[in-house]
Each structure stands twice: as C-alpha cells, then as structure tokens.
Amino acid sequence: MARSNKPIVWGPFAAGGTLTAFLTPVLVLLTLLAAFGYAPQVLSYESMRALAAHWVVKAAFVAVIGLSLWSAAHRLRITLYDLGVRADTLVATVLYAATLACTGAAIYYLLKI
Amino acid sequence: MSERRVQLEVLRYNPETDREPRFQPYEVPFRDDWVVLDALNHVKENLDPTLSYRWSCHMAVCGSCGMMINGEPKLACKAFLRNYEGTIRVEPLRHFPVERDLVTVIDDFVAKLARVKPWLMPKEAPGSGEYRQTPAQLKRYKQFTLCINCMLCYAACPEYGLIPQYLGPAAIALAHRWNRDSRDGGRDARQEEIASKEGAWECSFVGACSEVCPEHVDPAGAIQQVKIESTVDWYQAHLMPWLNK
Amino acid sequence: MSRKPYVRPITSEWIFRHPRYVRYMVREFSCLFIGGWTALMVWGLKQLAEGPAAWAAFLELLKSPASILFQLLTLAFATYHSVTWFNLTPKALPLQLGEEFVPDRVIAGAHYAGWAVVSFVILALAV
Numbered sequence: 143m144a145r146s147n148k149p150i151v152w153g154p155f156a157a158g159g160t161l162t163a164f165l166t167p168v169l170v171l172l173t174l175l176a177a178f179g180y181a182p183q184v185l186s187y188e189s190m191r192a193l194a195a196h197w198v199v200k201a202a203f204v205a206v207i208g209l210s211l212w213s214a215a216h217r218l219r220i221t222l223y224d225l226g227v228r229a230d231t232l233v234a235t236v237l238y239a240a241t242l243a244c245t246g247a248a249i250y251y252l253l254k255i
Numbered sequence: 256m257s258e259r260r261v262q263l264e265v266l267r268y269n270p271e272t273d274r275e276p277r278f279q280p281y282e283v284p285f286r287d288d289w290v291v292l293d294a295l296n297h298v299k300e301n302l303d304p305t306l307s308y309r310w311s312c313h314m315a316v317c318g319s320c321g322m323m324i325n326g327e328p329k330l331a332c333k334a335f336l337r338n339y340e341g342t343i344r345v346e347p348l349r350h351f352p353v354e355r356d357l358v359t360v361i362d363d364f365v366a367k368l369a370r371v372k373p374w375l376m377p378k379e380a381p382g383s384g385e386y387r388q389t390p391a392q393l394k395r396y397k398q399f400t401l402c403i404n405c406m407l408c409y410a411a412c413p414e415y416g417l418i419p420q421y422l423g424p425a426a427i428a429l430a431h432r433w434n435r436d437s438r439d440g441g442r443d444a445r446q447e448e449i450a451s452k453e454g455a456w457e458c459s460f461v462g463a464c465s466e467v468c469p470e471h472v473d474p475a476g477a478i479q480q481v482k483i484e485s486t487v488d489w490y491q492a493h494l495m496p497w498l499n500k
Numbered sequence: 501m502s503r504k505p506y507v508r509p510i511t512s513e514w515i516f517r518h519p520r521y522v523r524y525m526v527r528e529f530s531c532l533f534i535g536g537w538t539a540l541m542v543w544g545l546k547q548l549a550e551g552p553a554a555w556a557a558f559l560e561l562l563k564s565p566a567s568i569l570f571q572l573l574t575l576a577f578a579t580y581h582s583v584t585w586f587n588l589t590p591k592a593l594p595l596q597l598g599e600e601f602v603p604d605r606v607i608a609g610a611h612y613a614g615w616a617v618v619s620f621v622i623l624a625l626a627v
Binding site: 144146147148149150224 | 483486
Binding site for chain 3: 268270271273275276326327349350352353354360389390391394395413416417459460461462463465466473475476479480482483
C-alpha cells in the first residue's frame with residue numbers, strides 16, 4: 143500500500159466544512175432578510191459594489207465561495223457512493239470540475255466589478 | 256420471583272445442508288440477571304445442541320460474543336434480556352461472512368489488524384532497564400488500549416459494508432494507539448497502511464463505530480486524527496520541500 | 501467438512517436501520533443546500549457585475565416563494581451542519597493540557613461561542 147493523495151481533496155473539504163459551519167447560517171439569514179423585504183443596508187447595489195470593489199473582499203469572497211462549494215461537492219461525492227452510485231471517479235471528476243468552474247465564474251465576475 | 260419467558264429468533268445456517276440462512280424460534284425461561292448469552296447457552300444445553308456461536312469470558316473482556324441483537328451490534332454477554340420487549344432477533348455480526356449459525360469468518364479483520372503493525376516498534380534500541388513514560392504520555396493513548404477486538408465497530412460501520420477493502424475502525428484505532436505512544440517509532444511504517452487509499456480515507460465519519468463500542472473507545476476520533484495528521488504530512492511533503500530531509 | 505461461508509448482501513436499507521444512520525444522511529444532505537445556495541450567490545455576483553437593474557432582479561429572485569422555501573431549508577440544514585461539525589470537532593482535534601484532556605464540551609463550547617460572535621458581528625455590520 144502506498145500513501146494516498148486524498149489529502150489534496152480532503153484538505154479543502156475540511157477547511158470548507160469549518161468555514162461553512164461558522165459562516166453559512168448567518169449569511170443565509172441575510173439573504174432571507176432581504177427576501178422578506180428587510181433588505182439589510184449592505185445588500186443595496188451601491189454598497190455591494192463598493193464592498194466588492196476592494197481586493198481584500200474579492201479574495202475573501204473567492205475563498206468562501208470556493209471552499210464552501212468544494213466541501214459540498216466532496217460530501218456529495220461520498221453521499222452518492224453511500225447511496226450506491228459506484229462510478230466514483232466519474233462522480234468526483236464532474237463534481238470537482240463543476241466546483242472549479244463555478245469558482246472560476248465567481249473570480250471572473252468579481253474582476254469585472 | 257415468577258419465571259419469565261423470552262422469545263428468541265436466532266439465525267441458523269448450516270453450510271453442509273443450507274443454501275441460505277433462516278431464522279429459528281426458541282422460547283427460553285429467564286431470570287432477571289440473564290443476558291442474551293445466557294439464553295443462547297440455555298438453548299444449547301437444553302433445547303438444541305446444534306446451535307453454534309462463539310463465547311468465552313461472559314464478562315465483556317474477551318470480545319468473542321459480538322452479534323447483532325435486534326439489528327444492533329452488541330456483546331451477547333452485555334445485553335440484558337430484561338431490557339428488550341417482544342421477540343429478540345439474534346444474528347451473526349453484520350458485514351462478516353457466516354461460517355455457521357452465529358459464527359462469522361473473521362479472517363479479514365485479523366489480516367487487517369496484522370497489516371497495521373499494532374505492536375511496539377521502539378524508537379530507540381532498548382538500553383538497560385525499562386522504558387520510562389510519564390502519566391501524561393500514558394494518558395495520550397490509553398483509551399485506545401481498551402479495544403478488545405470484538406468487531407462490533409466493523410458491524411456498525413456502513414463504509415466497511417460498502418467497501419470491503421477498508422481497513423476499518425478497530426485496526427486504524429489500534430495503529431493510532433501505537434503512533435501516540437512516546438516509546439514508539441513505527442509511525443512511518445504504519446502510515447503506509449492507514450494513510451493509504453484503503454485506510455482512514457474510506458471513513459466518512461458516520462461515528463457509529465464509537466457509539467457501539469462496548470469499551471467506550473473512540474475509533475471515529477482516532478480516524479479523524481489520522482486524516483488530519485496525514486493531511487499535514489502530505490502538504491509538508493509536497494508543498495514544503497525544505498522540510499524534507 | 502467443507503466450508504461454504506454465506507455472504508449476506510449489502511443493500512441501501514442500512515440507512516434506515518438505526519436513527520444514527522438517518523442523522524448521518526441528513527448531515528450529508530446539507531451539502532446540497534449549502535452548495536446550491538453558494539451557487540446562487542455566484543449568480544448574484546454575476547448580476548452585481550452587470551449593473552443596478554440586474555442586481556434588482558436578483559433581489560426579486562430571492563423573494564420568490566420557491567427561493568424563500570429553499571433558503572429556509574438551507575438555513576435549517578446549514579445550522580444542522582454547524583452543530584454536527586462543532587460537536588465532532590473535539591474528536592478530531594483533542595487537546596491535552598498537562599495530563600488531562602480538555603473535556604469535549606469545552607472544545608465544542610468554544611466553537612459555539614466563536615460561531616455566535618462571528619454571526620453577531622456579521623449581522624451587526626450588515627444591518
């Protein structure tokens with residue numbers, strides 16, 4: 143047996159899982175407030191543009207989005223295996239590729255702001 | 256004390272005559288302090304001498320009498336009849352092939368246990384006298400020494416059921432026990448097994464192994480610690496080459 | 501005497517065999533909601549980049565009944581993910597100070613406290 147390269151995919155999963163545990167509930171609460179008409183000040187077009195204009199914020203957005211998506215994709219990969227989907231390599235390739243594409247799109251849009 | 260009776264449904268399988276297992280009902284009188292193992296012994300001694308099962312100590316030390324009791328992995332010597340209502344269904348430990356009746360084939364576990372080298376590989380050649388260890392160094396690994404190799408954790412672990420190559424909870428926890436021992440220097444050798452694809456990485460942290468452990472060992476914790484340590488190893492080896500000798 | 505061990509089939513029924521496996525599956529399914537909601541936020545970035553009208557449309561999208569239902573479910577699943585994650589952290593990262601291990605509830609409790617502070621600060625800054 144050789145040591146596995148799984149740390150490549152597991153490291154971001156663990157980081158993303160921790161990040162989402164701390165951040166996702168409160169962030170969803172913000173979009174829910176907006177959905178119910180109590181739009182928080184920060185979600186106005188002007189303040190969102192001003193916020194996303196700063197490179198530190200851009201970097202933070204990319205980190206949070208990328209790691210959240212990665213941990214979700216990794217978990218979905220395991221869950222599909224648990225549910226009996228045996229094409230693990232295909233599932234992993236599709237899910238991780240989708241994560242990278244989605245994160246790439248986020249970077250692209252942030253660079254346009 | 257009035258005599259109480261319990262209905263058992265025991266999985267029977269005779270490899271010489273049966274194509275597949277079946278359940279056989281038994282009615283057993285029992286006392287308040289009886290466990291499932293006592294009921295099985297009663298069956299074997301009084302009702303049906305052909306019933307096969309493993310047991311030895313009757314005190315949750317030997318780890319022989321693990322079986323599924325109403326679908327849960329339990330030591331038959333720790334499962335009190337008075338805690339059950341209705342018919343009690345007794346099956347061999349899940350995920351292991353059935354040799355006969357409640358006896359399973361455990362070769363897979365025994366081979367995996369040997370693979371992780373669960374013994375002391377001294378860091379330094381033994382000098383004169385004893386290895387010294389502080390109470391804190393002892394406590395660092397002590398809980399993992401309590402494993403009795405009963406394999407309840409393997410029966411509880413869905414990943415072991417789904418991926419038979421997976422090393423499984425007890426083997427990894429016992430490797431971790433030695434890795435955490437201040438006298439030991441064998442971590443590198445054990446990592447070849449427990450940090451391999453068939454090692455800790457097949458675990459999805461269901462946590463069932465720790466919940467069913469009759470000795471309150473925490474294999475699930477051990478496996479996550481192995482994952483974290485192996486991840487640190489990997490990133491150090493691949494991204495921080497200046498740390499490599 | 502010939503050996504003929506019987507191998508029992510593995511089916512998906514294990515998920516419903518004990519509540520612990522159902523809880524595990526619920527925890528794992530949180531990924532669909534957290535992942536889906538994050539993808540929705542990427543869509544929001546696209547709308548933000550395109551201008552005020554597009555951003556307003558995104559805020560309208562958030563208000564649709566289906567999206568409100570999705571966000572409520574995401575809130576529930578994400579909170580469940582946080583709770584399970586913090587409760588399991590002491591197992592993955594035990595801390596031994598001197599001879600004794602720090603009790604699990606102290607490590608988990610510190611994470612809960614951190615979670616509360618982070619949530620409060622973000623809410624306070626945003627509103």
